[in-house]
Amino acid sequence: MSVLVYTENAGGKFKKSTFEAVSYARAIADQNNTTLVAISIGDVSNDELNSLAKYGAEKVLNANNAKLKDFINQAYASVIADAAKKEGADVVVLSNSFSGRGLAPRIAVKLEAGLADGAVALPGQSGGKFSVKKTAFSGKAFAVVELTSANKVISIVPNSYKVEEKSVAAKVEDFSAEGDPSDFKAMIKDIVRATDKVSLPDADIVVSAGRGLKGPENWGMIEELAGLLGAALACSKPVSDAGWRPHSEHVGQTGIAVSPNLYIAIGISGAIQHLAGVSSSKVIVVINKDPEAPFFKVADYGIVGDAFEIVPKLIAAVKEYKASA
């Protein structure tokens, strides 16, 4: 038995959430006294593949051929399930990223495995039970799910497990995988990547603004603040509904759920549906002119006042801090 982790790359580079998944998988392998195997699919350099050893991957399978260059959900799921079978892995770990969410259910069906999606902590393994804490009710609660099958698939929420270095000697092996022709029915026509932007679900810091900003023309200062902090941008639902910002920035119960280290909410009231998607952030800062805004009840730090006065001051203060750091 071993643990298999799928190491997702973006443009040939592993992301922080990938290292989180490897660290998490390493810890499960340690719980079970077994080895950790990683599988990478697509075009990733040897240096990059070798870097996985730093986080405890003892063996790295490299599935790289022309057909697997771009992410095709069905084909990638076949390759990962294949690797799990060949390596005798009974636990498969992957990140609960957009692609991870496409892969995990298909892998679970292929391996007849119970699936814990959106795990936020290491599994508990006592008394022969294997249980995983996962998000439920859109961030309003957690559910502890027991997986009763022999094989298990776990997808872990980005930013919920710390990257841990644990150097081991690793070997990189080619993993020949073609996938079934029927796996390639979907064809990628185009990939549009906004490379200058920090991806929202992965971001360490998120700067978010709501209807208090009055109109799309006022987002300049929000972008500037986010840029200075290396933060991703987010917004409340009415803001994206009104077309002030793209839907991809909408966070909350019906938008993207985020759990960054720092969430800065500017001119957002803090409705229950908004909080559902952001309340697992480690630190929350609220800037709102209404001292009664519900958001203050879940905030760690707050400033009561007009965003149009406070944000420029905050920008200046961040600049000063960066200059002195």
Add this chain to the structure above:
Amino acid sequence: MKILVCISNVPDTTTKITFTDNNTQFNTSGVQFILNPYDEIALARAIELTDGGNGSVTVINVGDASTEATIRKALAIGATDAVRINAKPHDAWMVAHQIAEYVRANPFDLILTGRESIDYNGSKVAGMLGELLDLPSISIIKKLDVDNGTATVEREIEGGKEILSVPLPIVAGCAEGVAEPKIPNMRGIMSARTKPLAVIEPVEVKTFSDVISYETPAPRGQVKLVPADDAAKLVSLLHEEARVI
């Protein structure tokens, strides 16, 4: 074009989530159940794609009799007919197997789900259905067009989007952007009462997961307020105390 829309019955978004029986049961007392918001989006797109009698939209739900109000709402919005598989959903695996069984006997050109149910947030049913039916599945889509038996979908990826072209049939999980939810009109509400709603019995499936308990997030401490004219104070707190910048 025959479209199947999978719908789930979930607690209203304003629900305060609490548990009973030593945190092992979700407390449904006083909770209003609604059509999952993402499924509303999927349903709205299905109706648009079959507009003008160009096909049919069937909604399917795995649930006990208590979900019928939600199913009638979907019919009022504009679904052609409905199917209820008479069983309490246990987990995504069980739900996907029930729906797959139905689809094997009643094929569709397009199967839509929501990107996730807002109660268990699995994003699992679409992928599992795809695998069980050996169809392509695209879990989180932001746009969906169909032309001549081929779907063009836009899917979300980290930091961008991807445009795919896939021959039907496919399974797709709909998110914001795919369509605007539709509000039922009077005529829809009237006709929903007489539209066909078939109740069928579930097939036996094994399950691989059980929820054993729930936890609510730890409450946060009191907010620390910083004076409006002292942004520098906030920055130093974030750096020195919270250590997040």
